[in-house]
Amino acid sequence: MSSPDEIFDPELKLYESRKSVFPKAVNGKFRRLKWVIMAITLAIYYVTPWIRWDRGPYAPDQAVLVDLANRRFYMFGIEIWPHEFYYVAGMLVMAGIGLFLVTSAVGRAWCGYSCPQTVWTDLFQHVERAIDGDRNAQFKLQDAPWGPKKIGKRLAKWSVWLFIAFWTGGAWIMYFADAPTLVVDFWTGQAPFVAYATVGVLTLTTFIFGGFMREQVCIYMCPWPRIQTAMMDEKSLTVTYKDWRGEPRGSVKKAEAQPGSFGDCIDCNQCVAVCPTGIDIREGPQIGCITCALCIDACDSVMEKVNRPRGLIDYATLEDAELEKAGKAHNPVLKTLFRPRTILYFSIWGAIGLAMLFAVGNRTRIDISANHDRNPVYVQLADGHVRNSYTINLRNMENRPRDMIIGMTELKGAVMWSNAGSREGAGQTLVTKVPADSVARLRLYVAAPGDGPVREDFALTVTAADDPEANDIDEVFFERPETGE
Amino acid sequence: MSEKKRVDQPTGTETVGHEWDGIEELDTPMPRWWLWTLYATIIWAIGYVILYPAIPMLNSASEGLLGWTSRGEYAQAVSARETELEPIRQALVSTDIRKLHGSPELMQQAVEGGRSAFKVHCVQCHGSGAAGSKGYPNLNDDDWLWGGDLEAIEYTLIHGIRNPDHDQTRFSQMPAFGRDGILQPGEIQDLVSHVRVLAGREKQSAAATRGAVLFEANCAICHGPDGTGDRTQGAPNLTDAISLYGLDRASLTDTITNSRYGVMPRWGQRLDSATIRMLAAYVHSLGGGEKLPALEKTAATPVESDGDEQS
Ligand code: SF4
Ligand code: SF4
Numbered sequence: 001m002s003s004p005d006e007i008f009d010p011e012l013k014l015y016e017s018r019k020s021v022f023p024k025a026v027n028g029k030f031r032r033l034k035w036v037i038m039a040i041t042l043a044i045y046y047v048t049p050w051i052r053w054d055r056g057p058y059a060p061d062q063a064v065l066v067d068l069a070n071r072r073f074y075m076f077g078i079e080i081w082p083h084e085f086y087y088v089a090g091m092l093v094m095a096g097i098g099l100f101l102v103t104s105a106v107g108r109a110w111c112g113y114s115c116p117q118t119v120w121t122d123l124f125q126h127v128e129r130a131i132d133g134d135r136n137a138q139f140k141l142q143d144a145p146w147g148p149k150k151i152g153k154r155l156a157k158w159s160v161w162l163f164i165a166f167w168t169g170g171a172w173i174m175y176f177a178d179a180p181t182l183v184v185d186f187w188t189g190q191a192p193f194v195a196y197a198t199v200g201v202l203t204l205t206t207f208i209f210g211g212f213m214r215e216q217v218c219i220y221m222c223p224w225p226r227i228q229t230a231m232m233d234e235k236s237l238t239v240t241y242k243d244w245r246g247e248p249r250g251s252v253k254k255a256e257a258q259p260g261s262f263g264d265c266i267d268c269n270q271c272v273a274v275c276p277t278g279i280d281i282r283e284g285p286q287i288g289c290i291t292c293a294l295c296i297d298a299c300d301s302v303m304e305k306v307n308r309p310r311g312l313i314d315y316a317t318l319e320d321a322e323l324e325k326a327g328k329a330h331n332p333v334l335k336t337l338f339r340p341r342t343i344l345y346f347s348i349w350g351a352i353g354l355a356m357l358f359a360v361g362n363r364t365r366i367d368i369s370a371n372h373d374r375n376p377v378y379v380q381l382a383d384g385h386v387r388n389s390y391t392i393n394l395r396n397m398e399n400r401p402r403d404m405i406i407g408m409t410e411l412k413g414a415v416m417w418s419n420a421g422s423r424e425g426a427g428q429t430l431v432t433k434v435p436a437d438s439v440a441r442l443r444l445y446v447a448a449p450g451d452g453p454v455r456e457d458f459a460l461t462v463t464a465a466d467d468p469e470a471n472d473i474d475e476v477f478f479e480r481p482e483t484g485e
Numbered sequence: 486m487s488e489k490k491r492v493d494q495p496t497g498t499e500t501v502g503h504e505w506d507g508i509e510e511l512d513t514p515m516p517r518w519w520l521w522t523l524y525a526t527i528i529w530a531i532g533y534v535i536l537y538p539a540i541p542m543l544n545s546a547s548e549g550l551l552g553w554t555s556r557g558e559y560a561q562a563v564s565a566r567e568t569e570l571e572p573i574r575q576a577l578v579s580t581d582i583r584k585l586h587g588s589p590e591l592m593q594q595a596v597e598g599g600r601s602a603f604k605v606h607c608v609q610c611h612g613s614g615a616a617g618s619k620g621y622p623n624l625n626d627d628d629w630l631w632g633g634d635l636e637a638i639e640y641t642l643i644h645g646i647r648n649p650d651h652d653q654t655r656f657s658q659m660p661a662f663g664r665d666g667i668l669q670p671g672e673i674q675d676l677v678s679h680v681r682v683l684a685g686r687e688k689q690s691a692a693a694t695r696g697a698v699l700f701e702a703n704c705a706i707c708h709g710p711d712g713t714g715d716r717t718q719g720a721p722n723l724t725d726a727i728s729l730y731g732l733d734r735a736s737l738t739d740t741i742t743n744s745r746y747g748v749m750p751r752w753g754q755r756l757d758s759a760t761i762r763m764l765a766a767y768v769h770s771l772g773g774g775e776k777l778p779a780l781e782k783t784a785a786t787p788v789e790s791d792g793d794e795q796s
Binding site for chain 1: 495496499512514515516517518519520589612613614615616623625626627628685722725726727770772773
């Protein structure tokens with residue numbers, strides 16, 4: 001057993017405190033790309049719920065809406081019902097394969113540019129720099145004793161963080177209800193408890209994860225890095241420090257003094273200073289690297305200053321690295337991006353997408369599902385007929401009420417009526433009104449003469465009264481008692 | 486013990502000091518916040534144990550500071566639900582049962598309530614699908630001994646059938662023609678033949694013709710001269726396809742010889758009137774209910790607009 005002293009003994013290193021990471025501001029093409037992606041992803045996230053879409057009087061006019069209460073998922077012109085959940089499953093599969101595709105081509109680009117953890121951390125870091133100053137000022141402020149200035153700055157920073165975090169949590173719930181209504185309800189205390197709870201939890205997690213845990217989430221909590229590594233191979237582009245070109249390191253002065261004995265790296269540590277996860281890329285590929293390429297920007301600007309060729313840190317594949325070491329030319333980037341593996345992923349991804357589009361375009365918005373009631377299986381009627389009953393669900397997936405005609409395929413001498421009608425008014429078909437966007441359930445009785453096969457297959461059909469093209473069919477059976485006393 | 490631990494060169498991290506087939510494990514320290522999280526969960530657990538019943542004692546568990554019990558929670562849920570249902574029960578009792586179908590929503594609620602009550606009180610005799618069995622009527626069919634409209638069903642439920650010590654109960658008694666020596670065994674066989682002819686199970690025969698005469702003299706007063714029965718005394722219609730005790734010769738012989746005396750409890754004594762109404766509505770809804778004027782073509786009763794039913 002370890003004594004408490006041992007546990008806290010820094011020498012033993014059972015546990016390690018987080019080392020502060022204050023990445024330095026950097027400029028360059030990857031930084032600009034990051035800005036653009038950040039702007040786009042944040043805009044999509046915050047704005048989407050506010051896009052309006054006419055859904056008729058039966059659903060909120062919201063383009064993207066996850067309506068949990070009524071179990072509907074709306075996405076622009078597409079409306080997904082629970083029994084169509086395979087579309088959502090299909091989208092998840094596409095997202096998975098999309099990730100394979102991106103990772104096999106350009107490594108952990110998801111991590112570096114579009115992961116919410118990355119985007120919000122980045123945002124929080126910009127706030128931090130705006131208030132506390134750049135890297136060195138931040139270190140200084142951290143070490144400074146608590147005084148009015150430090151307290152003021154901390155309060156300012158945390159308030160802005162909290163505000164962003166709250167805004168983030170608030171935007172999330174907008175996806176689950178009509179956004180304008182929800183905003184009013186939220187501020188007047190009318191929103192459901194779960195709305196407040198969700199905003200609370202998301203505010204707290206955004207604040208903590210984006211403000212304080214940052215790279216710890218990527219390194220210790222996130223499963224992606226482990227999975228993504230498995231999707232990469234020697235042809236995947238990844239951020240690489242070209243040690244064969246950079247080592248041994250030496251300052252510009254040293255290199256001038258002893259020409260020929262130093263590599264291109266001047267050991268300025270800029271690549272380490274800008275790294276949002278606080279790692280040293282010169283130690284080689286590692287789990288902490290999210291492939292954000294900010295170190296490339298940093299090093300490129302250094303190389304420019306000292307008049308050495310750019311690309312000491314660069315996007316390169318393992319294969320490129322070997323080729324370059326051997327003094328040969330790189331594979332062309334296009335050949336790296338379009339190779340059997342990526343093409344295969346892309347084809348699968350595209351095929352699923354096309355299949356889903358096709359399926360969505362061709363689905364009918366009317367549906368019957370019939371279940372033969374088993375308890376009892378049949379009922380003997382006084383006049384010698386036999387009655388079977390069926391539980392019918394009629395789905396009207398359009399946003400207007402519709403008359404639906406229930407019919408049946410040949411079942412000799414049979415008539416049908418529903419739980420709201422009676423046998424006197426029975427006939428070969430039955431018309432039922434189904435409200436907009438809903439499922440109507442009814443019990444359907446079918447009576448047929450008692451002399452016939454013990455089990456007879458037939459089908460129940462439904463057709464929209466206003467459109468014979470909209471129809472559906474479900475196969476059922478009719479059961480009779482075994483004859484004899 | 487303390488053999489010198491190796492330091493892994495590329496990472497600068499110590500190894501745990503073991504080696505498996507040349508593979509060594511890095512002794513990477515856990516993050517400190519992880520430790521604090523662990524402590525926080527322990528504190529949470531302790532608080533939980535103090536607030537809620539958790540620690541096993543000799544006879545029961547510790548009570549917990551909040552005084553929470555699962556039974557208490559259950560009782561609360563039940564009483565909350567009952568309060569919720571009270572208006573429906575009120576409305577049910579105060580509506581004339583003959584007009585119940587005029588309010589489809591109330592009818593629907595009554596049917597659903599009756600479905601549950603049926604599972605508790607009625608399935609023992611009538612079966613979970615209300616299909617009955619020999620001697621226990623099938624409540625799904627359209628043949629009723631005592632009447633099958635809502636009112637008649639409710640009456641049967643309240644007062645029962647052939648219930649002893651109750652003067653409003655549905656009552657009738659068929660003589661035990663054989664046991665009491667009213668008819669001779671041969672005569673009974675003739676009668677059986679006639680009844681089977683009535684039910685369409687046998688062709689006309691000499692025995693049946695003899696039986697017809699006996700029927701006229703002994704049975705017609707209850708079952709009617711044509712055998713179509715009489716609901717005021719629960720005398721079954723002998724000409725339809727449905728029979729409570731069977732139309733084979735053996736069953737009929739037994740029925741005529743010893744008579745039948747089916748009994749149903751009077752539920753008016755044990756269930757409140759709202760529940761009885763629900764039961765009546767449910768039984769009526771099973772497909773054979775009578776005298777319910779067809780409603781408009783809006784036949785379907787919309788259920789909660791979910792679509793999770795199996796297709
Ligand atoms: S090493 Fe470079 S690419 Fe990797 S996370 Fe740090 S800055 Fe980004
Ligand atoms: S930024 Fe470039 S030159 Fe500076 S230490 Fe990093 S690799 Fe070397």
